[in-house]
Amino acid sequence: MRRQVLLFISVFFLASARGQVSYSVPEEMAKGSLVGNIAHDLGLDVKRLKSGKARIYSGDNAEYIELNKERGVLLIKERIDREALCAQTTPCALRFQMILESPMELFRITVEITDINDNTPSFKSNERRFEISESAVTGSRFVLERALDADIGRNGLRNYTLNPADNFRLKLQGQADGNKKVEMVLQKPLDREKQEQISLLLTAVDGGEPQMSGTVNIYVTVLDANDNAPVFTQSVYKATITENSRKGTILTKVSASDADKGTNGDVVYSVSSTMDSVSDMFGINENGDVILIGDIDSEKAKHYQIDIEAKDSGGLSDSSKIIVDVVDVNDNVPVISVLSKSNAIPEDSDSNTVIVMFSVHDPDSESNGQVNCEINGDVPFAIKTASNGFYSLVTDSDLDRERASEYNISITCCDEGVPSLSSSVTLTLHISDVNDNAPVFERSSYEAYIVENNTPGLSIFTVKATDADWNQNARVSYILEDSSVNGVPVSSYVSVSADSGVIHAVRSFDYEHIKDFPFCVKAQDGGSPPLSSNVTVKIMIQDQNDNAPQVLYPVQTSSSVVADMVPRSADVGYLVTKVVAVDVDSGQNAWLSYKLQKATDRALFEVGLQNGEIRTIRQVTDKDAVKQRLTVVVEDNGQPSRSATVNVNVAVADSFPEVLSEFTDFTHDKEYNDNLTFYLVLALAVVSFLFITCLVVIISVKIYRWRQSRILYHSSLPVIPYYPPRYSDTLGTGTLQHVYNYEVCRTTDSRKSDCKFGRAGSQNVLIMDPSCTGTMQRIQNEKNILDEPDSPVEVSVSEYTHLINAII
Ligand SMILES: *[C@@H]1O[C@H](CO)[C@@H](O)[C@H](O)[C@H]1NC(C)=O
Secondary structure, eight states: OHHHHHHHHTOEEEEEETTEEEEEEETTOOTTOEEEOHHHHHTOOHHHHHHTTOEEEOTTSOOOEEEETTTTEEEEOSOOOHHHHHTTOSSEEEEEEEEETTTTEEEEEEEEEEOOSOOOOBOSSSEEEEEEETTOOTTOEEEOOOOBOSSOGGGSEEEEEEEOOSSEEEEEEEOTTSOEEEEEEEOSOOOTTTOSEEEEEEEEEEOOSSOOEEEEEEEEEEESOOOOOOEESOSEEEEEEETTOOTTOEEEEOOEEOOOOGGGGOEEEEEOOOOHHHHTTEEEOTTOEEEEOSOOOTTTOSEEEEEEEEEETTSOEEEEEEEEEEEOOOOOOOEEEEEEEOSEEETTOOTTOEEEEEEEEOOSOGGGGOEEEEEOSSOSEEEEEOSTTEEEEEEOSOOOTTTOSEEEEEEEEEESSSSOOEEEEEEEEEEEOOOOOOOEESSSEEEEEEESSOOTTOEEEEOOEEOOSOGGGGOOEEEEOOOEETTEEGGGTEEEOTTTOEEEESSOOOTTTOSEEEEEEEEEOSSSSOOEEEEEEEEEEEOOSOOOOEEEESOOOSSOOOEEEEOTTOOTTOEEEEOEEEOSSOGGGGOOEEEEEEESOTTTEEEOTTTOEEEESSOOOTTSOSEEEEEEEEEOOSSSOOEEEEEEEEEEOSSHHHHHHHHHHHHHHHHHHHOHHHHHHHHHHHHOHHHHHHHHHHHHHHHHHHHHHHHHGGGSOOOOOOOOGGGSGGGOOSSSOSOOBOOOOOOSOOTTOOOOOOOTTTOOBOOOOTTOOSSOOOOTTHHHHHHOTHHHHHHIIIIIOOOOOOOO
């Protein structure tokens, strides 16, 4: 009970520094006894022990101490016998590590085991016999067996006593190794005749509390005289032996000489060491050869001291000792133990992130046990040495999963022995992806072409972006960026398929309306946060020949006829008029050519293929009819081409009235021919004579009415040809390069006239006014024209050659 109390008092906490802690406990404590409050002493929270999966790592050593994570304390797990653990080594300590994960931490723990007096001093044998000649001189020494006490310090062997002390006294001689050489010295000459047998009791005591002791009986038989004792040639012999030497190897040879003759001079050698470890390892033969008889291993013991004795048959003896050094051989490979390891780390991990902790142990000594570890190959990792065999593997440069997603890290540890022994371990580390790459378009910008009049929904082309990341971080979506084209959101022109990047036309395009438009497509990955990049796409709309040429001049109306006038005096090549046409398409589709399709007299006129100018090709004669009708085809150069026809009426005449008289019929014929209903009536007239009669009557009536209108001519209003406002000169189509000056007249039928014209007498330039969409505004001097009809006609014939006339 008292001892138990003492034990607990002596459990005390020695020292604590961050990462290191020491305790001291006596040996033989009961299982479950408290060693120390590790959590408190390391300044750790008990929760941290649990979350960090705290565990004890004690290498190859048996686990005597266990960690109680709930309480944060260290407890005795196995009974500790200091003597079994450390023998005579002092201080005796258990060293182990406590490992925590996430983040990895390592704490070194030292538990010193203190001794208690649990071993008695003991002798190997319980009796010792001596045969001593009666002639032995006082001062003769006799080696006695040493006692052994496994305890150390105060609890170790303290003293010897020898009883009775009549003839012999005890002599204790301190030795270099701290043990005492126990001898008894003859202090009073023996007298075999008086006492042949002497019994003595040698007692060894220790210094423990309570004290313990052991005894050996010594029996001395007094012999007759044997004058000389053997004497060793050296008091200390030295020998070396390499570990792993074969049994039977001779370490050294000792010898002792005895001056006596006969059997008294025969020397017998023996190993007198009392420790089993020595007496089981070495033997000595009759010649003094010291022989290895056990397995020698420098990892177990590096030095031995062999006590030897030489004894003659007369009982005299001498003792000596052999100091044996065991030479280490590099017979142990370094042992690598992985303590903790990460299987994967993200690619944006900082430098110096610990990946693996490992320890290396080589039990060989000196250079044979010096270990260096290195990483094989060129990988972005480095080994950091903690201390005494503990290492960590850390990242030492930036990782990039896109460059290497996995590393096989091979660590090799070599000792410095010759030859060197090594061992290696290979660990696989995966690098996990981080969204650090934006999608990249295959091209810096895109241009795509689409022919106008496409069907809505047509796929135009595909943009593609790639992302070097992995999985979700590399999943690219395409998004149409908001912008507007001509004030309309671009989304009403095109759409982008989010998954495939296919760009579709949303509507049918019209080249004449829009020729090209740019917009932006964004590629965005699925990371968090997502990364994106933009690309500009330009859609070019290509022209189709979807517009026929439009004739601007001469103006074609169903109810009026416009005629150009050629004087009979005109020369060859006289410019009669010019057909002016435009095509709103572009390029070849708007490249116009002019051909004469029909003519009253093909030999009189030609049309300029490129410019549409109608010129005479021979001298006009009196025989030529006044009214000449030309049909000109205007054709564009598209595939297929489109065309328009225009009828040009030319009057070959010198005076205006002449023209009028001719064109009355002309116009009649035109109307007559063009009026389909009238044809029908005519067909019916063929069937029925009666009908014909009626028809003749109708025609007669009509002729009568036209004669009326001819009389009315002088009071009819002049008319001008008109240009639709949007085809004015300013459009710059090239077709109307110069301003045409016209002498204008006006009809009563002014419904289709959108233009106002200048003052007839002084200003003949045609003025276009887009705002003027209603009925033509009358000029202020209109009345004058009506009053003096001849005056403008004369001007036009002589100066401009173009006459525009309208007949109702
Ligand atoms: C790592 O080792 C494994 C198994 O030997 C192998 O399949 C893998 O390809 C190696 N990786 C690299 C990056 O060498």
